[in-house]
Amino acid sequence: MINIGKTSGFCKGVELSVSKTKEYLEKYKKIYCLGELVHNKEVVSNLEKKGLIVINNLNEVEDNSNVILRAHGVSVSVYKEAKERNINILDLTCPKVLKIHNEVKKYQENGYFIILIGSKLHPETIGTISFAKEKSFIIEQLEDIKECIKVIEENKYNHIVVFVQTTFSKDRFKEITEKLSKELINKDLIIKNTICNATSSRQDECKRLSNQNDCMIIIGGKNSSNTKKLYDIASSINENTYIIETVNDLDISKIKDKKSIGIMAGASTPKESIDNVIKILKQEVLK
Template sequence: MEVILGKTAGFCYGVKRAVEGAKTEIEKCKNTYCLGEIVHNKQVVENLKKKGMKFIENLEEIKQKDANVIIRAHGVPKNIYKLAKEKNIKIIDYTCPNVLKIHEIADKYSKDGYYIILCGNKNHPENLGTISYCNQNYDVVEKEEEINKIIDKIISNNMDKVLLISQTTYNLEKFKNIEKVLKNQLSKKNIELIVKNTICRATELRQKETEEIAQKVDYMIIIGGKNSSNTKKLYEIAKKHCDNTVCIETVKELEIEKLKKFNKIGIMAGASTPDESIKDVLSSL
């Protein structure tokens, strides 16, 4: 049996920085909290809990004085910084620089009067942060077909400037399709369109490699957290090219007996999947 492991599988730069940073911070000070899961991966969160990290959903949960709070790679809405200051909580900011860049773009263009279309999932924490910089003047598009309704709204409300951006882990092919429809429809009405492809490079490479491997193998394993949006996208991409694609969180879910009939197996993992989970699958195969 041949096994092909993606070179880009596992932690991306932003996640690695946040997870390593969180480990260092909890060793330095036990009074450290993390706002939300540090990454969408149960194993990573459990490991940090064992070291003493406390995970909270909002700053109100912090009752101690002199607390530190870690902001994860996804970033947070801008009011969190203000609230932390009011409550005298020290922020340790591990927002990925790629996400900070999107905040900057959204802030600049919304102040310049642009209507913002953000490709991604409306409830994803990264987008909640981005939306806070859009000044109520935005729409979120998850599926390609939703764009037509938004175009109608733009035209009927006589909007004249539109910005298209994206969640860092959005599917590149879908983004390009949305861009094409927008360009085509808005140019007919002389509406200005600015496109900023804010899908991060790490995501782009990972999606590309997933596609390449899935085309070559008879069975494809995607490893990642059940609530990880970038893992879900890798699964969708692989499934398009390889019918026998599974998505698992840990090696325990792997149906190893089923795999014996396959000759070539591909492995890819999401940006929040730790090396140990990948190694476990490899050694099991």
């Protein structure tokens, strides 16, 4: 039996960015995208065939170009440079991420010290923290809390607000905020759970499927942070968990004797990738 997670695959933000990019490509023919539009090679290479050019820095484009900003969002400095160079920004930052940017900006202007819980090197975290300016700190692990508290004490900050990357692990967020609440008991501390609903429902479903099936297959791009988190959740529950990017990575020999197979896919995994895996499983395993 194959049990596919209902929340698998494109989230609203990614779906919107891919469909809008297709529209823009018809209109402009050649467009740049700052970073991979989604963390999925197949999707990106199909868009590249239609004229999308992935760049890593605005230095790589001439003035007046059309540049897409992907769902993760970018730093304040990117908007500033684009304005100065007359670059036409096609902003596909997910509305949920834009809302966080605006909230961070509002708290920063009201003098709050801003803590962002997230992966330090993730583009969304880098973008969001730029709106907080220098009075801020990123916490990725429980171990980072000590240094964060030191900064707060040294500077005598009393008003603190916490945000979290939209695709962060729910469990890790809970652990970190519980510890922060204990450490900062005498401060004005506001905790905003900005984990996206799409992420939390997917993580809940992944837990349920990992408990109910003989093995788990997680489908998603190697650079996709939310796919990696699904793998971490599933593998901590079910030792027969495998992560693949496409059907070509599937090792049938490892799952041949399994009676029930759970499938989850990350937010940037297209429906075709999931369908391709199911097709092979039906042909080779559940004959």
